[in-house]
Amino acid sequence: MYTDSVNTIQSNSVQNLNARDRSRIETRRRLLETGLELFSRQGVATTRASDVASASGVAVGTLYLHFKDKQGLLRAILREGVEELMSALQQMALSPVPEPAAAVRAHTEILVRFAESHPGLCRILFDPESVRTNISTEITEHLVAMQEQRLREGAAKGVIPPCMDPTVAAHGVVGMLLQVLNWWARNPGTVPADTVIETLTRLRLSGLYQC
Amino acid sequence: MYTDSVNTIQSNSVQNLNARDRSRIETRRRLLETGLELFSRQGVATTRASDVASASGVAVGTLYLHFKDKQGLLRAILREGVEELMSALQQMALSPVPEPAAAVRAHTEILVRFAESHPGLCRILFDPESVRTNISTEITEHLVAMQEQRLREGAAKGVIPPCMDPTVAAHGVVGMLLQVLNWWARNPGTVPADTVIETLTRLRLSGLYQC
Amino acid sequence: MYTDSVNTIQSNSVQNLNARDRSRIETRRRLLETGLELFSRQGVATTRASDVASASGVAVGTLYLHFKDKQGLLRAILREGVEELMSALQQMALSPVPEPAAAVRAHTEILVRFAESHPGLCRILFDPESVRTNISTEITEHLVAMQEQRLREGAAKGVIPPCMDPTVAAHGVVGMLLQVLNWWARNPGTVPADTVIETLTRLRLSGLYQC
Amino acid sequence: MYTDSVNTIQSNSVQNLNARDRSRIETRRRLLETGLELFSRQGVATTRASDVASASGVAVGTLYLHFKDKQGLLRAILREGVEELMSALQQMALSPVPEPAAAVRAHTEILVRFAESHPGLCRILFDPESVRTNISTEITEHLVAMQEQRLREGAAKGVIPPCMDPTVAAHGVVGMLLQVLNWWARNPGTVPADTVIETLTRLRLSGLYQC
DNA sequence: GATGAATGAGGATTCATTCAT
DNA sequence: GATGAATGAATCCTCATTCAT
Numbered sequence: 001m002y003t004d005s006v007n008t009i010q011s012n013s014v015q016n017l018n019a020r021d022r023s024r025i026e027t028r029r030r031l032l033e034t035g036l037e038l039f040s041r042q043g044v045a046t047t048r049a050s051d052v053a054s055a056s057g058v059a060v061g062t063l064y065l066h067f068k069d070k071q072g073l074l075r076a077i078l079r080e081g082v083e084e085l086m087s088a089l090q091q092m093a094l095s096p097v098p099e100p101a102a103a104v105r106a107h108t109e110i111l112v113r114f115a116e117s118h119p120g121l122c123r124i125l126f127d128p129e130s131v132r133t134n135i136s137t138e139i140t141e142h143l144v145a146m147q148e149q150r151l152r153e154g155a156a157k158g159v160i161p162p163c164m165d166p167t168v169a170a171h172g173v174v175g176m177l178l179q180v181l182n183w184w185a186r187n188p189g190t191v192p193a194d195t196v197i198e199t200l201t202r203l204r205l206s207g208l209y210q211c
Numbered sequence: 212m213y214t215d216s217v218n219t220i221q222s223n224s225v226q227n228l229n230a231r232d233r234s235r236i237e238t239r240r241r242l243l244e245t246g247l248e249l250f251s252r253q254g255v256a257t258t259r260a261s262d263v264a265s266a267s268g269v270a271v272g273t274l275y276l277h278f279k280d281k282q283g284l285l286r287a288i289l290r291e292g293v294e295e296l297m298s299a300l301q302q303m304a305l306s307p308v309p310e311p312a313a314a315v316r317a318h319t320e321i322l323v324r325f326a327e328s329h330p331g332l333c334r335i336l337f338d339p340e341s342v343r344t345n346i347s348t349e350i351t352e353h354l355v356a357m358q359e360q361r362l363r364e365g366a367a368k369g370v371i372p373p374c375m376d377p378t379v380a381a382h383g384v385v386g387m388l389l390q391v392l393n394w395w396a397r398n399p400g401t402v403p404a405d406t407v408i409e410t411l412t413r414l415r416l417s418g419l420y421q422c
Numbered sequence: 423m424y425t426d427s428v429n430t431i432q433s434n435s436v437q438n439l440n441a442r443d444r445s446r447i448e449t450r451r452r453l454l455e456t457g458l459e460l461f462s463r464q465g466v467a468t469t470r471a472s473d474v475a476s477a478s479g480v481a482v483g484t485l486y487l488h489f490k491d492k493q494g495l496l497r498a499i500l501r502e503g504v505e506e507l508m509s510a511l512q513q514m515a516l517s518p519v520p521e522p523a524a525a526v527r528a529h530t531e532i533l534v535r536f537a538e539s540h541p542g543l544c545r546i547l548f549d550p551e552s553v554r555t556n557i558s559t560e561i562t563e564h565l566v567a568m569q570e571q572r573l574r575e576g577a578a579k580g581v582i583p584p585c586m587d588p589t590v591a592a593h594g595v596v597g598m599l600l601q602v603l604n605w606w607a608r609n610p611g612t613v614p615a616d617t618v619i620e621t622l623t624r625l626r627l628s629g630l631y632q633c
Numbered sequence: 634m635y636t637d638s639v640n641t642i643q644s645n646s647v648q649n650l651n652a653r654d655r656s657r658i659e660t661r662r663r664l665l666e667t668g669l670e671l672f673s674r675q676g677v678a679t680t681r682a683s684d685v686a687s688a689s690g691v692a693v694g695t696l697y698l699h700f701k702d703k704q705g706l707l708r709a710i711l712r713e714g715v716e717e718l719m720s721a722l723q724q725m726a727l728s729p730v731p732e733p734a735a736a737v738r739a740h741t742e743i744l745v746r747f748a749e750s751h752p753g754l755c756r757i758l759f760d761p762e763s764v765r766t767n768i769s770t771e772i773t774e775h776l777v778a779m780q781e782q783r784l785r786e787g788a789a790k791g792v793i794p795p796c797m798d799p800t801v802a803a804h805g806v807v808g809m810l811l812q813v814l815n816w817w818a819r820n821p822g823t824v825p826a827d828t829v830i831e832t833l834t835r836l837r838l839s840g841l842y843q844c
Numbered sequence: 845g846a847t848g849a850a851t852g853a854g855g856a857t858t859c860a861t862t863c864a865t
Numbered sequence: 866g867a868t869g870a871a872t873g874a875a876t877c878c879t880c881a882t883t884c885a886t
Contacts (some may be wrong), residue, residue: 007278024845045343049881050848059847061883070881100420130340132256140390151419159420160412165402168410169419171394172387179351179386180379191376199379207418208362208380209311209370230865235870260856263875270872275857446866467765472869480869483862492860507863522842554678554761562812573841581842583835587824590832591841593816594809601773601808602801613798621801624794629794629840630784630802631733652886657849681876683852692851697878 017072028066032080035073040120041152044074044129071133074124078135081121085114089146100159105201108177112197115181126178143174173204238278241267247288251331255285255340255412282344285335287347292332296325300357311370319388323408326392333396337389354385384415450488452478455458458499462542466496466551493555496546500557503543513566522581525624530599534619537603544607548600565596595626661699663689664844674751677707677762707757711768714754714756718747721780733792738834741810745830748814755818759811776807806837 034056038047049070053063067073088110097103115122130136148170154160160169177200184196245267249258260281264274278284299321306313326333341347359381365371371380388411395407456478460469471492475485488494510532519525537544541604552558570592582591599622606618667689671680682703686696700706721743730736748755763769771779781803787793793802817829 015266019358048879060881061847062845064882065845104419119398126342128339128343131337131342154419164410164413164419165406168391168395168402168407169414172411172414174420175390176383176387180382182377182386183382191379195376196379197376200383202375203383203418205418205420207414207416208315208365208375208384208418231868232869238870259854271856272858273870275876276870276872281856470858482860483868484866487866514652526841548764550761553759553764576841580858586832586835586841587828590813590817590824590829591836593813594836595841596831597812598805598809601812602804605804606801613801617798618801621797622805624797625802625805627839627840627842629836629838630737630797630806631838632785653847653849660849682878683876693877694851694879695849698851700851703877 022068027056027058027062031058031063031066032077036077036081036120036124039074039077039127040123044124044127049073074107074130074133075135078121078125078130078139081118082125082139084141085110088114093146093150100154101205104204105197108200108204109197111177111181112184112193114199115185116193119185119188122181126182131138140174140178143178144170147173159173176200224254238267238269238273242269242274242277242284243288246284247292247335249329250285250288250338251334254307255335255338260284276299282340285340285344286346289341292329293350295334296321296329297353299325304357304361306416311365312416315415316408319411319415320408322388322392323395323404323411326396330396330399333392337393351385351389354389355381358384362401387411387414425565431486434611446488449478449480449484453480453485453488454499454502457495458503458542458546461496461499461549462545466546466549493557493629496552496555497557499544500543500552500561500565503540504547504561507532508564510536515568515572522576523627526626527619530622530626531619533599533603534615534622535604536614537607541607545602548604562596565600566592569595598622598625639702660689660691660695664691664696664699664706665713666708668706669714669753669757672707672710672760673756677757677760690770704762704768707763707766708768711754711758711763711772714751715758715772718743718751718774721747726779728781733787734838737837738830741833741837742756742830744799744810744814745817745826748818752818752821755814759815773807773811776811780806809833809836 029054035047035052038052038055049063050060052073053060056063056182063073067076089107092103092110093104124130125136125139127136144167146164151160151164151166151169155162155164155166160166180196180200184191242263246258246263249263249266260274263284263363264271267274278287299319303314303317303321309317310395330368336347336350338347359377360370362375362377362380366373366375366377371377391407391411395402453474453570457469457474460474460477471485472482474495475482478485484494489498511529514525514528514532520528546552547558547561549558558585566589573582573586573588573591577584577586582588602618602622606613660814664685668680668685671685671688682696683693685706689696694708700709722740725736725739725743731739745804753838757763758769758772760769777800784793784797784799784802788795788799793799813829813833817824
């Protein structure tokens with residue numbers, strides 16, 4: 001049976017894993033890694049399941065022992081990749097809230113740094129196939145939901161003007177961030193990370209124009 | 212696919228020609244209309260070329276007489292639909308610039324009103340197939356380019372803080388707008404148009420927080 | 423109604439043809455000429471009926487007024503072209519038979535000169551489409567039948583050794599001639615006409631080796 | 634389509650591998666055999682890829698697993714079939730040359746015997762589809778090249794009269810042979826093999842007329 | 845557990861031909 | 866007679882997934 005879950009905790013400690021287990025984990029890792037590479041390079045739809053398998057040095061059937069289907073592989077790649085991001089964001093959300101401006105800057109920086117170190121993942125996130133299978137939408141919605149909650153809290157505290165609809169604003173902010181990250185991941189080196197962070201932070205905090 | 216032929220006068224009577232022309236134009240119009248309807252309702256990939264044809268009351272071959280292929284139909288639907296939007300935006304760009312705030316509000320309103328009256332088009336614009344074939348990217352890039360120019364002008368006038376990178380900011384603004392419109396077109400009735408306009412305008416002008 | 427026949431003798435003399443008749447004959451001529459050109463240049467299968475029509479300056483429908491179908495056009499082109507050849511051959515067949523050697527040389531020369539002046543026709547004659555529709559086979563068979571008859575006559579006169587089967591030999595001779603002409607038409611300029619004539623004549627008369 | 638992979642030893646038992654290999658080879662063989670049968674009986678163009686597959690007891694996809702496309706199957710059928718002929722001819726070419734007359738007779742006999750035992754192959758060789766895709770031309774050219782070389786050797790030895798162009802003569806000889814074989818394969822039983830051999834040999838050696 | 849040969853549903857596209865104007 | 870928009874049958878090929886070995 002395939003394991004689609006990220007961290008199936010084994011009963012043995014890592015040290016005690018036998019050869020078979022280690023080999024299986026290693027195979028799975030290779031599939032994820034190769035998949036990330038191929039999907040981000042040639043696009044998901046044009047990468048065949050058998051391509052990923054053979055580039056990973058295993059037979060097609062083996063891929064299906066590890067993942068339910070091609071989409072399952074895609075999902076796992078994105079999930080494992082995005083998880084790291086999410087936990088960073090979550091942690092920030094839980095930490096004692098500094099002043100709003102600092103919070104926004106921190107939030108923006110986390111995203112930009114993530115895009116900087118995972119450009120392949122960003123490209124896959126906006127791949128038509130991710131869109132088609134709703135994976136990217138799910139992730140977007142997740143980010144939107146997080147953002148929306150923050151905005152509602154801000155509204156409750158009177159920091160955010162009441163004329164703004166939190167849902168709309170949340171979609172707006174997330175759309176802004178993702179579009180920039182997507183563009184940036186596809187055009188690396190155009191603009192330094194700091195500029196991206198600075199511009200997005202200012203945009204979020206005070207819009208286009210001088211206060 | 213027809214070339215945009217000028218009315219070359221033939222030996223036949225003008226009436227005869229016009230009847231044919233009218234019929235041809237009418238057929239094309241029906242294909243575009245039906246295509247918009249089906250594509251936005253069931254998605255582009257799952258709508259067969261023959262579905263569009265028969266729902267238009269013509270044979271498949273006729274579709275291919277008017278458009279190079281299925282993608283050509285999709286492209287034409289989007290192009291003709293977006294054209295209207297573009298000309299409205301272009302016109303605004305040419306008109307004597309009012310104060311920035313008013314310009315931003317007007318720009319936002321044009322987009323929101325357009326999404327309100329063309330929800331199907333918005334849904335198609337973000338269809339995986341439009342993404343895959345780069346059509347939506349082209350349109351996005353066009354909007355980004357327009358926005359970027361306005362920002363550079365604003366920067367030149369000192370209205371926009373110099374710490375902002377115009378390219379990044381343009382992608383951010385366009386991403387924000389499109390994400391909201393896409394969500395709104397897929398969830399009609401959730402929020403009134405005025406709220407969307409108001410929220411987006413505020414977001415663009417002064418960001419999330421009170422000035 | 424279309425006229426597929428080559429020489430529909432009109433009741434009027436050529437001088438008395440009215441404008442309409444002249445125009446029709448002219449259109450037909452243009453279709454044949456354009457067809458020969460396009461078919462021999464791009465191959466029959468890849469030349470669309472509408473290509474021939476528009477290159478002839480008429481509408482597709484008009485082509486079908488002159489010929490039953492695309493194959494009818496092809497057939498007419500070949501027939502009209504080959505007719506000339508056939509009549510030359512026929513005439514030779516009827517003329518007082520000189521010594522066999524001279525007859526063979528004359529026969530060979532007629533064919534080679536024809537190929538020289540009608541390379542396009544030769545290319546069409548061996549086009550897959552001509553093969554598929556049996557047109558070239560018909561022509562081949564016709565030539566074989568002519569050849570066979572000559573051989574039977576030769577056998578009767580004792581000029582031809584009795585161990586030779588006339589049918590087999592006829593196919594052999596015609597195959598030899600056509601293969602060379604086909605190759606020559608597709609590789610013009612490789613070898614001068616006289617060499618082709620000389621080689622083929624010798625081959626027919628006394629085979630490969632010195633007598 | 635399989636690459637001609639060497640038997641890379643896998644971790645599994647040799648028997649297991651062999652079973653797979655045997656099955657794969659057997660499937661391929663069945664496709665070739667069925668293809669030869671159907672193509673020669675109903676013509677290449679009118680035989681659907683799925684016809685060949687189902688008559689071979691496999692699914693269409695399997696055909697495409699073994700051959701790039703329908704044309705690839707056709708090519709393989711001809712190549713594998715003609716290979717046998719070629720090696721026989723090649724062998725003859727290498728063997729100590731007897732007197733020219735005997736060599737020509739042997740060469741002719743090989744071809745005629747081949748046509749006798751592979752009539753289907755001959756019919757396919759001249760199928761319009763083989764012509765269209767240049768496969769038959771390639772094979773013809775190969776035979777011509779072989780013949781041309783022999784003739785040049787003959788010319789060097791002075792056996793062949795210098796007035797003959799080797800290229801033209803080679804085309805002539807091959808055309809003669811192929812035309813006869815093609816006709817004979819399509820009209821089996823008309824003439825016994827010995828007659829065909831005798832007639833062609835005489836024709837090649839000393840032409841139509843008594844020496 | 846791994847393998848990889850086999851499966852087969854599914855849709856875009858072409859172009860010779862027609863016939864209403 | 867000429868036009869040219871409309872017709873629609875007909876087939877190739879892909880590739881995610883399975884399961885016998």
